Amino acid sequence: xxxxxxxxxxxxxxxxxxxxxxxxxxxxxxxxxxxxxxxxxxxxxxxxxxxxxxxxxxxxxxxxxxxxxxxxxxxxxxxxxxxxxxxxxxxxxxxxxxxxxxxxxxxxxxxx
Numbered sequence: 001x002x003x004x005x006x007x008x009x010x011x012x013x014x015x016x017x018x019x020x021x022x023x024x025x026x027x028x029x030x031x032x033x034x035x036x037x038x039x040x041x042x043x044x045x046x047x048x049x050x051x052x053x054x055x056x057x058x059x060x061x062x063x064x065x066x067x068x069x070x071x072x073x074x075x076x077x078x079x080x081x082x083x084x085x086x087x088x089x090x091x092x093x094x095x096x097x098x099x100x101x102x103x104x105x106x107x108x109x110x111x112x
Contacts, residue, residue, distance in 0.1 A: 006096035010044045020071050024063040027071055027101075036104030037075065041067050048095045050086045068101055077103045083111075 008014045010026055019039050020027035030038040043060050047053050053061060072080055080103035085092040 004046055004096050005094055006040075006042050006098065007046050010042070020067060020074070022063075022067070024060060025067040027067060030100065033102075034100075035081075035102035035107075037077070037080070037102060039071060039101040040098045041071065041101060042096055042098045047097045049092060049097055050084060053097070064097075064099060068099055071101060072103075075103070079103065081107050 005014070006026075009016050009028065016028040018026065018028050020041070023044075025041055025043055027039050027041040030040050041064060043057075043064055045057075045060060047057060047060075068082055080101055083100040083102070084097065085100075
């Protein structure tokens with residue numbers, strides 16, 4: 001999708017500090033971190049949100065979750081929070097599915 005900020009990162013139209021990349025996903029530091037470690041992991045294929053994924057995307061979604069684990073291992077994280085916001089009212093501001101990987105401080109529940 002040409003007007004999607006995250007697609008522009010995937011296509012290297014905008015520069016970002018890449019933390020991890022493979023054939024399926026791209027991960028980079030959040031520009032407005034909510035924790036000392038706050039990384040966004042996105043599929044390279046544009047999917048607007050969890051509501052837009054299809055059965056054909058199930059392997060890609062698995063790649064997304066495996067990337068979270070790989071990044072956490074590379075950073076020696078034993079504890080971390082993952083979040084996927086779906087829809088405007090849930091806090092999704094970029095409509096390209098992404099996982100927030102946050103660590104480096106204690107978290108509470110409800111989210112805080």
